[in-house]
Amino acid sequence: MSFDPVSRFRRFSRAVTSEVGALDTSFLGRGRPLGAARVLNAIGHGRSDVAEIRDYLALDSGLMSRLLRGLEEEDLIATAPHPGDARRRVARLTPAGQQEFQAYEDLSNARAEALLARHPKPEALLAAMDLVASALGRDRLALREMDPRGPEARHCLSEYYAELARRFERGFDVSLSRDPEASDMIRPRGVFLVGLSDGMPLGCVGLKGSGGEVAEIKRLWVSPAARGLGLARQLMEAAEQAARALSIQVLRLDTNSALPEALQLYRRSGWTEIERFNDDPYPDLFFEKRL
Amino acid sequence: MSFDPVSRFRRFSRAVTSEVGALDTSFLGRGRPLGAARVLNAIGHGRSDVAEIRDYLALDSGLMSRLLRGLEEEDLIATAPHPGDARRRVARLTPAGQQEFQAYEDLSNARAEALLARHPKPEALLAAMDLVASALGRDRLALREMDPRGPEARHCLSEYYAELARRFERGFDVSLSRDPEASDMIRPRGVFLVGLSDGMPLGCVGLKGSGGEVAEIKRLWVSPAARGLGLARQLMEAAEQAARALSIQVLRLDTNSALPEALQLYRRSGWTEIERFNDDPYPDLFFEKRL
DNA sequence: AAATTTATCTGACTTAAGTCAGATAAAATG
DNA sequence: CATTTTATCTGACTTAAGTCAGATAAATTT
Structure with missing residues (x-):
């Protein structure tokens, strides 16, 4: 009766993969490897706990450590021991990091706005996106x-x-x-x-x-x-x-x-x-x- | 009145990014770097022209060339000069390559089926996915x-x-x-x-x-x-x-x-x-x- | 208090990915 | 036919990403 569900799903996957890829490459425009950009963004979005970020981005502890050090050397973040548990570290943005984070935010927002603006029924598109996001992010x-x-x-x-x-x-x-x-x-x-x-x-x-x-x-x-x-x-x-x-x-x-x-x-x-x-x-x- | 459109869009992005990432890592399970897997899949999906694949996957010509050679050494693909234009090359799957390609297809299909199966209204989810895919892939x-x-x-x-x-x-x-x-x-x-x-x-x-x-x-x-x-x-x-x-x-x-x-x-x-x-x-x- | 667990860091790797300047050979163009 | 363009290949890189075995120090457990 209709086109096969699995191919519809996979057409969706291809469409979003190229969109996600395009966003990733636009992030590279700021002269920082993607891994570092992701960590900076995670911190900017309020994830301060190093272990939490590592878990969220599925990074090896060694790699995470080096990315943090790199961002510290750029003076974008500052880390300190967790107040309640000195084994843990927490990271926060410096003023320069805040500014850099905002630049990434602006890139993302601009993409989102451009895509929504060119659609004839943004509200329908958003409702569809909410539904898909809820289905994928159910857990x-x-x-x-x-x-x-x-x-x-x-x-x-x-x-x-x-x-x-x-x-x-x-x-x-x-x-x-x-x-x-x-x-x-x-x-x-x-x-x-x-x-x-x-x-x-x-x-x-x-x-x-x-x-x-x-x-x-x-x-x-x-x-x-x-x-x-x-x-x-x-x-x-x-x-x-x-x-x-x-x-x-x-x-x-x-x-x-x-x-x-x-x-x-x-x-x-x-x-x-x-x-x-x-x-x-x-x-x-x-x-x-x-x- | 409702939650900000841009944040709804970005929530969607985060949800699909992690889904896309999960599919990529599941592809790594077959002991082949992602780049090579992507090329193999592109060929399996009927893209035979080397230049077309390179363009589609946005690969450097050198990298593309090496990935093709790698797949040839694994005996998964065979390349030949383009019949009409001997500068070009065309690639096709060998029987072994066909089988390997099918394994990747099965992985993708299984993911799609699992996700659809656990949703209470698969038809609504698919309709939403169609809408989003059409909006993103408009061009x-x-x-x-x-x-x-x-x-x-x-x-x-x-x-x-x-x-x-x-x-x-x-x-x-x-x-x-x-x-x-x-x-x-x-x-x-x-x-x-x-x-x-x-x-x-x-x-x-x-x-x-x-x-x-x-x-x-x-x-x-x-x-x-x-x-x-x-x-x-x-x-x-x-x-x-x-x-x-x-x-x-x-x-x-x-x-x-x-x-x-x-x-x-x-x-x-x-x-x-x-x-x-x-x-x-x-x-x-x-x-x-x-x- | 000693032993164990946990969170992070360090150093020494391997592998994948991406870049770039030619080389080669087959069209296409003048 | 000489020149230019095009498609691919090769070799010599750089950078990013990921892995792994300890080291260190601060909890936590026994």
């Missing part, structure tokens, strides 16, 4: 507790509201809903968890507590790019675990029948339907789970 | 005249019919439509053009002639992955050029108001609406263009 998905007012959380929440607005027949207006206080989703009352893949937020869940034995699950959302990968289940499990750690004994949530994937998840993971427990105009289904 | 898009009965053409046509079935309220049944004879779309009566990006058919158009001065444009289709890139216009221009070369003076086509993108293209490129000229049940709009 790099990590859950992190974050401030619900931070940029990652705000991104998730605004996508969540936009999705509700699309899904609900009557639309969705946050101001009519019972928007939880951020402080109710921060320890010690609750938590806010974000699923991150390589820095990009792909899903979230909030645990809204009041200090008592009952807490509510709020704002469960998974990006379209990551659906089907089991992120929602992971988020819910992590939220339950956090609830137990906060000595919460009963979890509740409200939801809407226009969100069948979520309903299925709740029913399959031990939640039972209960009577309406609030007067929020949007939900029409209510669940409870005893921990 | 590699080439039009080729092909047999309308060949596999590429058949792929395009079946996608075309499937799309009509989705778009038309009453569906679409090829057998009710006036399906052109393949021989009417082959020289000297007509042509069939396919837009290929790195081997994958992304669009097509047929010129159906009868040997006379009037011919019809049929089966204009562009894959969703390639829409907006101007492929339809390219195909139509190439079809008109082919028509002129066949001394055709008037082009006609029938279409349907459920296909607004096509209508817009026709109106913008010099076609004028005319009276119905056939009794096919599907079209409701008819156009003509004098060359």
